[in-house]
Structure formats: C-alpha cells, structure tokens
Amino acid sequence: MNWESIIPNVAAAGELPAAQTAMDNDQFTAFYDRASRPLWAYLARTSGDPALADDLMQESFIRFLTSSPPLDGEVASRRYLFRIGTNLLRDHWRRNRTVSIDELPPERSAAPDNSAQSDSRLTLSPALARLRPRDRQLLWLAHAENYSHREIAEITGLATASIRLLLFRARREMSRLLTRGGGL
Amino acid sequence: MRLTCAHLDEVRQALHNGHWPEASSPELRAHVAACARCTQEVFVTLHLRKERSEALAGSRPEPASLIWWRAQARRREAVLARATRPILAAQVFALVVVVAAVGVTAASHWSAVVGRALAAPTSIATLVDLWGIAPLVVAAVILSTLGAVALYLSTDRR
Numbered sequence: 001m002n003w004e005s006i007i008p009n010v011a012a013a014g015e016l017p018a019a020q021t022a023m024d025n026d027q028f029t030a031f032y033d034r035a036s037r038p039l040w041a042y043l044a045r046t047s048g049d050p051a052l053a054d055d056l057m058q059e060s061f062i063r064f065l066t067s068s069p070p071l072d073g074e075v076a077s078r079r080y081l082f083r084i085g086t087n088l089l090r091d092h093w094r095r096n097r098t099v100s101i102d103e104l105p106p107e108r109s110a111a112p113d114n115s116a117q118s119d120s121r122l123t124l125s126p127a128l129a130r131l132r133p134r135d136r137q138l139l140w141l142a143h144a145e146n147y148s149h150r151e152i153a154e155i156t157g158l159a160t161a162s163i164r165l166l167l168f169r170a171r172r173e174m175s176r177l178l179t180r181g182g183g184l
Numbered sequence: 185m186r187l188t189c190a191h192l193d194e195v196r197q198a199l200h201n202g203h204w205p206e207a208s209s210p211e212l213r214a215h216v217a218a219c220a221r222c223t224q225e226v227f228v229t230l231h232l233r234k235e236r237s238e239a240l241a242g243s244r245p246e247p248a249s250l251i252w253w254r255a256q257a258r259r260r261e262a263v264l265a266r267a268t269r270p271i272l273a274a275q276v277f278a279l280v281v282v283v284a285a286v287g288v289t290a291a292s293h294w295s296a297v298v299g300r301a302l303a304a305p306t307s308i309a310t311l312v313d314l315w316g317i318a319p320l321v322v323a324a325v326i327l328s329t330l331g332a333v334a335l336y337l338s339t340d341r342r
Contacts, residue, residue: 125235
C-alpha cells in the first residue's frame with residue numbers, strides 16, 4: 001500500500017476535472033494565447049522591468065488556474081487575471097520598500113536602462129518612465145486596454161469614484177511630459 | 185481644463201475602433217483641435233497604444249503547457265498539504281493525551297513518592313517498586329511520539 005492509495009485526492013489531483021479548474025487544457029491554451037501578451041505588456045510597462053514581468057506573468061497564470069476564476073466569459077477572466085497581476089506587482093513593491101505605491105517616485109520603480117534591456121521594445125518611453133507607477137497603471141488600463149472606470153477600480157482595488165480624478169491628474173501629467181519631450 | 189467633455193465618448197470610440205483620425209468626421213476632428221480635454225485624450229491614447237504594440241511585439245511568453253503543468257503541480261502540493269494536516273493534528277492530540285495521562289498518574293502518586301523519597305534515597309529501583317513498569321512505558325511512548333512529530337515537521341519543511 002502506498003500513500004497515494006491512502007490519500008486518493010492527491011492522486012486524483014494529477015488529472016483535475018474541468019469543474020475544479022474552470023478551464024480544461026485546451027481552453028486554457030486558447031485563453032493563454034490571447035491574454036498572455038497583453039498581460040505581459042501591462043506588467044512590463046507598469047513595472048519598467050521585463051524580467052519581473054516574465055516572472056509575474058507566469059505566477060499570475062498559475063494563481064489564475066489554482067484559484068476560482070469567474071466563469072462568466074473571457075472578458076471577466078481576463079479582468080480577473082489583470083487583477084492578480086496587479087496584486088502581485090503591488091506585493092513586489094511592498095516587499096522591497098516600506099512606502100506605498102502612491103508614494104513611489106518614478107525613478108525607483110523603473111528598471112535601470114542597462115545593455116540587456118536597451119531594446120526599444122522593452123524599455124519605457126521617457127514620458128511613461130517619469131510617471132509614478134500608480135499613474136502608469138491607471139493610464140495603461142484606461143488607454144491601452146480600454147477598461148472603464150468601474151473595471152479599473154475592480155482591477156486595482158481603488159474606489160470607482162476616485163478613478164476619474166486620479167486618471168485626470170495622471171493624463172494631464174503625461175500630456176505635459178509628452179508635449180515637453182515631443183512624445184508623438 | 186474640464187474633467188470631461190460631451191464628445192469624449194465619441195472620441196474614445198473612434199480611437200478604440202481605429203477610426204481616428206482618417207475615418208472620423210470633420211466635425212469631430214475640428215472639435216478635438218479646439219478642445220483641450222479631447223486633445224489630451226487623443227495624445228495620451230495614441231502614445232500608449234503605440235507603447236502597447238511595441239510591448240506586444242517584444243513579449244515572449246512561455247508555452248501554455250508549461251504553465252498548465254506548474255499549476256497542476258502546485259495544486260497537487262496544496263491538496264497534499266491539506267490531506268496531511270489531520271495527521272499532524274492527530275499526532276499533537278496523541279502527545280497531549282500522553283502528557284495528560286502522565287500528569288494525572290504523577291499527581292495521584294505524588295504523596296507516596298515524596299514520602300518514600302524522604303525516607304530513603306530515590307533510585308530507579310525505588311520508582312519501579314512504587315509504580316511498577318508503567319512510567320517507563322509512558323516515557324517510551326512520549327519519546328517515540330516526540331520523535332515522530334520532529335521527523336514529520338522536518339520532512340514537511342523540506
């Protein structure tokens with residue numbers, strides 16, 4: 001008699017039924033193909049660190065699969081995935097610093113521009129790099145991912161009422177930086 | 185500058201659908217040129233969409249099968265941890281029962297032991313004479329239980 005026969009749930013976990021994981025392997029592969037690149041872009045551009053984005057993206061999908069994701073369609077699943085990624089990013093910043101994400105100065109959260117990351121696809125534009133991480137998050141979700149204020153609130157954990165004002169300030173700051181630096 | 189504008193939804197829709205600027209109406213373009221709020225919306229959105237396109241091109245996600253496998257492995261670990269938790273609880277419970285039994289036995293024999301100890305030097309032979317072999321058995325049980333718990337905890341940490 002081995003331990004797997006004593007604890008049948010453990011043995012069965014190798015081939016988890018779809019009801020437990022919300023998605024089967026094929027569904028997940030299709031979802032991953034559509035959602036992984038946008039999530040990576042969000043994490044990389046918000047953190048300014050492509051290597052960190054790699055790690056967080058992988059962890060986000062693993063947590064997505066091991067938790068109970070929403071069952072009401074891909075849009076909700078993708079929003080849930082972005083929420084996991086946002087929380088992981090926030091946890092990462094909290095672990096490394098004692099200040100909150102709102103107080104983080106921009107230069108401390110953006111990765112240094114070393115030779116390995118000097119590829120223009122992987123580095124932040126000057127205007128984006130000068131913004132605070134929270135502002136980058138909000139602007140990215142609103143303008144790059146086209147999420148509504150309610151959805152942004154759901155992803156970031158902020159109050160819906162405060163999103164409009166925070167976005168207004170972030171947009172104004174970015175517009176100022178773009179105008180000054182000729183960003184477009 | 186105002187927080188919002190009556191044409192903002194229209195501008196956003198055009199940006200989202202890729203209709204800006206060529207497929208947008210001349211009126212909308214004229215409005216955007218004159219409205220600071222809408223100009224800002226267009227300015228920031230176009231810049232971030234460009235950033236997004238570049239980032240999407242630069243992303244190199246791992247194969248989905250690898251993520252799926254890691255998630256399954258983590259789920260197995262979680263299930264195993266949940267399943268073995270009652271075993272630890274049972275071991276702790278057994279330890280508590282043994283310690284309580286020893287305590288009760290010692291309390292019930294306390295006066296006799298103290299009396300004998302005062303009258304004659306205490307030795308293993310005296311204790312065996314007083315309680316028989318029971319304390320030795322109990323001590324062996326305690327030691328083996330503690331050993332099992334220690335072994336389990338060290339294995340669990342690894």
